[in-house]
Amino acid sequence: MRRRGQELEQAILKAAQEELLESGYAGLTMERVAQRAGTNKNALYRRWPNRAALGVAAYAGLAAAGTVVPDTGSLRGDVLALLRAANAHWSSPLGEIVRGLLSAAGDDPELLALLHSRATSGGADLWQVVLRRAGIEVSPRVATVAIGLLRNEFVTRGAPTVPDEVLVEIVDEVYLPLVTGSSQPGG
Incomplete structure (x- = not known):
């Protein structure tokens, strides 16, 4: 059949x-x-x-399978949980796939556009759920600053994983002050 x-x-x-x-x-x-x-x-x-569109669709299905919005009881805890999950994901075999997609994107404008549209639309949802639960409304770009900084660690340092102390610095020194308007961790 x-x-x-x-x-x-x-x-x-x-x-x-x-x-x-x-x-x-x-x-x-x-x-x-x-x-x-x-x-x-x-x-x-x-x-x-094309292969790029199929690759992005297949990767999106793999990545979505493990996506969970954390609820630790605090904004700081939720943000750290999201960042730690992203770090673990990018350090896994799935992370190798996304790094391969990003690497190929340099030579393939269609793939770059597909990845950009996925990154700018899909990732912000989780972050905004966590922020709204804390009573914070920000743009998708601001909501995803922490993940952008984590991505930068992988790209510029070529690290296979980012140390937890760096994740804590991103959250406490950059992300929470940005979204809460406070210099105190946890806002």
Whole structure:
């Protein structure tokens, strides 16, 4: 029986996710994904215009699987939990995938645009939930400053993981003073 619609799309995404986990973005090919999904390349191209779009969609599914909004009882605790989760994610095999996507983006303007749209829309939601719970309303750009600083640590220092004391500095010295207007940790 031939799969169609959502069923086929899910099979393709699952195959692409498996390819990403095994080979990273550099090893992701439309041909291998089609073969693994038991379909043809045309079925992939009808849904995603290119390898970059499929890679981003597959990665988004992998990344979303572990996304949880923390509720530690304090703004500082929630922000540290989000930052620690991001640090763990970027230090994991999934982090290698996103680093591969970012690395390839330098040569692929379409991939860069896709990653930029995902980063600017998806990431802010978690941060704004935590901030709203504390009675703070800020723009998505301000809400994601901490994650931007963490990303900077990975990019500029090439670190496989960022030490916890750096995460605490980001939260206490930059993020909380910015969002609360207070120089005291925890606002």
